[in-house]
Structures are given as C-alpha cells and as structure tokens.
Amino acid sequence: MAQTMLAGGFTDPPQDAAQAFRGIMQAMARPGQIETVGGVQPPASLSVAAATLLLTLCDPDTGLHLAGACDTPAVRGWITFHTGAPLVAATDATFVLGAWDDIDLSVLPIGTPEYPDRSATVIVEVPDLAHTGATLRGPGIKDSATLNLPAITAFQHNAALFPLGLDFFFTSGAALAALPRSTKVT
C-alpha cells in the first residue's frame, strides 16, 4: 500500500469539513451558484472539489459508486481510508461519482414516494464551470441563473419526477455547483 494512496486528507478534519460543508450547503441552496471548496489533495483522477465532497458527505453508511475513469485502485483505497464508505453497484448507490458520459442515470435510485430522500446524489466531474448555457429557475434562485450543464433534457426529465429524482453536483478543479431536483432547466 503506497503512502500516496492515503495522504492528502483533511489536515484538521473538524474545521476543514465544517468549512467544506458550508460551501456544499450554499451550492445546493443556491442552484447554479459556483462555490470554491478545498483542503484535500486527492489522487490524480479526482478533482479537489469532488474529493472534498466525498470526504465531507460520505461515511460507512453511504454507498458510493465510482463510474468510469474514477474507478481506479488509488481512488478506491483513498476513499476507503478516509471515509470508510462502501463501494457499491450503481443501483444501490447513495453517491455516484464520474464523468457525465460514464454515468447511467436510468439505473440510479430516485427514492420512493414514502422516502424520497432514499435517492442518489450524483457528482459529475466536468471540464469547467461557468455561468453560461442552460437557464435555471426554482427554489433558491431569485429570478434565473445560468450554468453550463452537460445536457438539458436529462435534467428536465429528472425535475419532472419531483418529489422523487436525483440531485446533482458538478465539480471542476476546486469549483463546485449544484442542481437539486427542484430546479427547472430550460
């Protein structure tokens, strides 16, 4: 087991995780707003923002599915050491991490009418984040916001499932934005 596989977690977990959580919460509360989070040095195939999200939100009770290029031994070892989150199939996942083209949204849990919270949160690694492209409207957005989403119809379909559906984070480097299921995309 190489040392680099395990290094790079939060140096001061209570402080760093609280600050990261604040950023993540702001992003989810204001869909389309781009927040900056950090404090970790993840393995090469993970972005800082995605790794910070995982270290802040994952624990032994949340199943994580790694899709596509993210699923390397280095990433698996790093996540297991720092969070203890079990690595599961997409159909059982609480969190899903991967590039947009690697994630099959149709198999992810969207919750049940009794427990809409039993749905997956999808962390999408994108090349960049900018306030261009799709228009977002809904709770947490004053008039409208814009974000360069990797697709549009998929998110319209997801919003139509409300109160069921998936919640999305988009990560690029240390930048992070969110798209909850309540947001309407046009």
Added chain:
Amino acid sequence: MDGSSDPNAPRKAWLSLLARSAPADVARLWAAAGLAPAHDVLRAPEIGAVMVRGRAGAVGAPFNLGEMTVTRTTVALTGGIVGHGYVQGRDKAHATHAALIDALMQTDAAAQVEAAILAPLRSTADARRDTRAKRAAATKVDFFTVARGED
C-alpha cells in the same frame, strides 16, 4: 477460524497486543527502545467509539456487547510504509506509539522492536491474564464434588 492460515495473523497479534496494553507500559518501553523514526502523520490521532460484538460461547448469534472508546491514528515512515494504531482508551500518544511500532514491524527493525517492546508487553499481558485466571479459578465451584456427596 484457523488463525494459522491467515497471512495477517502475526500483524493482528501485535496490533491486538498493542491495543490492549497499558499506555504507560507502551510509552516506557518505546522511550527505552530509543527509536525515533522519521514519519508523516496520515491521520492525526482521533477518538471514537466502536461497537464490541460477541457470540455466546463463541458460536451463538452475534449480539452487541457494548461500545468502547478507541483512539486511532495512521502514520507513514519516510520509506512509505504505513502503520495503523487502534488502541483502547483516549491516549493519543498510545495510538501514535502503536502506529509507529506497527510500521517498524514491517521493516528491517522488526526483530529489534519485537525484543525491546513486544516481548515485554506480551509477558506483562500473559502475567495479567494468569493472575485473573487464578483469581477466577479460586471462586470456581466444583459441582461434581457436591453431587458425589449423595452416596
């Protein structure tokens, strides 16, 4: 379970010994051994709780015996060898010593660490267990003897 077929059995044994030894004993032997390897801390010592589970007679259905406090830490020696320390109680220095000893036991210094630290700890643990066993044996009631009184 056959412990002899487990490739990690020796490491489990010394981690178990370190986890159960008294922090003062470990600290004293560590200082006396004069080892001060350069290392990085991968996970700073942190205190948490684990659920201890048991099986009645070691074969029954598992049940939760209770929670206990543990302190854990992870260090990496300069060569990249990783040592984990999980110890009972809240003594962070104890966890660090355990992690360093675990790392050193995977290096060429293993024999030195074994002789200077683990062997004394093992004899202390054995003596403690014997004392307890003797105390318990003294209170044992021999029902067979009682039954023999009838004829």
